[in-house]
Amino acid sequence: MISTLEISDLAVKRGERTLFTGLNLRLEAGQACALTGPNGSGKTSLLRAICGLIAPEFGQIGFGDADPAQARAEGLHTLGHLDGLKVSRTAWEELRFWVDWMGGNQASARSAVERLEISALLDLEVRRLSAGQRRRLALARLLAAPRPLWLLDEPLSPLDSTWRQRFGDIMAEHLAGGGLILAAVHDPLPLASLSLEIKP
Amino acid sequence: MSRVLDLLGRETALAWGRGGGAMVSGGFYLGMAVLLPLAIGPEPGRLSAIAPGAAWTALALSTLLGLDRLFERDFEDGALDLLALSALPLELTCAIKCLGQWLATGLPLAVLSPLAVIALGGPIALSPLVLACALIGGLAYSFLGGIGAALSLGARRGGLLTAVIVLPLFVPPVIFGGGALDALAGHLPWRAGLALLGAYTAAAIALGPLAMAAACRNALS
Numbered sequence: 001m002i003s004t005l006e007i008s009d010l011a012v013k014r015g016e017r018t019l020f021t022g023l024n025l026r027l028e029a030g031q032a033c034a035l036t037g038p039n040g041s042g043k044t045s046l047l048r049a050i051c052g053l054i055a056p057e058f059g060q061i062g063f064g065d066a067d068p069a070q071a072r073a074e075g076l077h078t079l080g081h082l083d084g085l086k087v088s089r090t091a092w093e094e095l096r097f098w099v100d101w102m103g104g105n106q107a108s109a110r111s112a113v114e115r116l117e118i119s120a121l122l123d124l125e126v127r128r129l130s131a132g133q134r135r136r137l138a139l140a141r142l143l144a145a146p147r148p149l150w151l152l153d154e155p156l157s158p159l160d161s162t163w164r165q166r167f168g169d170i171m172a173e174h175l176a177g178g179g180l181i182l183a184a185v186h187d188p189l190p191l192a193s194l195s196l197e198i199k200p
Numbered sequence: 201m202s203r204v205l206d207l208l209g210r211e212t213a214l215a216w217g218r219g220g221g222a223m224v225s226g227g228f229y230l231g232m233a234v235l236l237p238l239a240i241g242p243e244p245g246r247l248s249a250i251a252p253g254a255a256w257t258a259l260a261l262s263t264l265l266g267l268d269r270l271f272e273r274d275f276e277d278g279a280l281d282l283l284a285l286s287a288l289p290l291e292l293t294c295a296i297k298c299l300g301q302w303l304a305t306g307l308p309l310a311v312l313s314p315l316a317v318i319a320l321g322g323p324i325a326l327s328p329l330v331l332a333c334a335l336i337g338g339l340a341y342s343f344l345g346g347i348g349a350a351l352s353l354g355a356r357r358g359g360l361l362t363a364v365i366v367l368p369l370f371v372p373p374v375i376f377g378g379g380a381l382d383a384l385a386g387h388l389p390w391r392a393g394l395a396l397l398g399a400y401t402a403a404a405i406a407l408g409p410l411a412m413a414a415a416c417r418n419a420l421s
Contacts, residue, residue: 051285073287082278088217091209100206101286108402 012060032181043184078152083138087127104145112143131158147153152183211300229262233316251322252381267345268359294412308336334378340401343408350415
């Protein structure tokens with residue numbers, strides 16, 4: 001559905017502070033882009049603006065031929081520091097709910113569980129998972145409900161080196177299937193990617 | 201449709217567990233019903249005269265417990281982002297959240313309300329109308345409370361803010377419901393009060409989600 005992400009001359013303001021101006025990016029199907037910049041430079045705000053949660057001060061965000069509202073509702077996954085998982089519910093309850101909510105099904109949720117090796121954790125409450133396990137649970141949503149555009153905010157930070165590598169493989173597969181990835185990172189992504197640095 | 205039911209199930213389960221959920225609201229409600237006679241004095245005549253009104257007011261206050269967290273947790277853990285980014289309109293999502301809140305706390309409180317009236321010495325014949333008012337009014341309280349909860353998102357001590365925003369909105373249902381109960385107890389026509397309560401609830405259900413969704417979008421941006 002989304003084959004292109006096109007950002008032109010974007011400016012985002014938070015409160016009185018202008019985070020960045022004149023930001024341009026064109027991402028085609030099969031491309032990943034590493035978004036870098038110092039803390040507070042506006043990486044998260046850019047991702048939220050693409051989601052449509054923040055209205056940009058100036059500029060355009062387009063999704064190729066796709067209708068922006070539909071593209072945002074059904075064409076993108078967003079994963080940030082906050083993963084939307086309720087600590088009082090079990091991992092499976094949370095995964096099943098979010099996969100249904102995002103248009104996946106039980107079978108796809110099961111195969112995502114296998115892929116991310118979290119089957120032993122499914123009966124545990126989310127509060128009992130480690131940060132890395134929680135991140136893998138959140139990542140399972142991305143596999144279980146296929147959507148072309150992935151907006152990731154420091155996706156690798158809680159993962160150990162094995163899982164960083166494996167998530168690199170998962171991202172490479174997603175790109176090979178025509179996906180697009182925009183990831184805010186401090187360390188380089190474990191796959192070939194474009195890069196965009198946000199400068200104030 | 202399955203998304204709507206999934207969300208309703210999840211919200212009801214979360215509301216049941218939120219801040220102790222139904223058990224705490226119910227305990228608070230019964231606690232108030234016990235405290236009132238201690239403050240007012242045990243004379244049956246005086247107590248039974250105020251029983252319907254007192255039980256009705258206590259119900260309104262008990263609904264406030266747990267309401268403040270209706271959106272706050274989803275806001276803090278990022279779930280509200282994901283709920284907002286959906287083909288399902290945010291207005292509908294907010295309405296489902298309020299309905300879940302009502303199922304988990306409003307419904308048990310409504311079942312308790314005739315007991316509270318009887319315990320305070322009110323006429324038993326009043327029970328059906330008390331239950332009806334509590335069921336209908338409880339829906340209005342949930343949807344109005346949702347507005348307060350959404351508006352106070354991001355504020356420190358949001359719970360107190362929610363109560364301050366919401367209590368003025370609770371005035372009409374308290375008047376209509378209390379009026380209907382009073383009228384029935386005094387053998388006067390009571391249907392108008394119940395009809396007004398129903399009308400107010402219908403308005404709250406229709407307009408509340410619009411306000412909640414707007415407040416959520418504002419908090420997320």
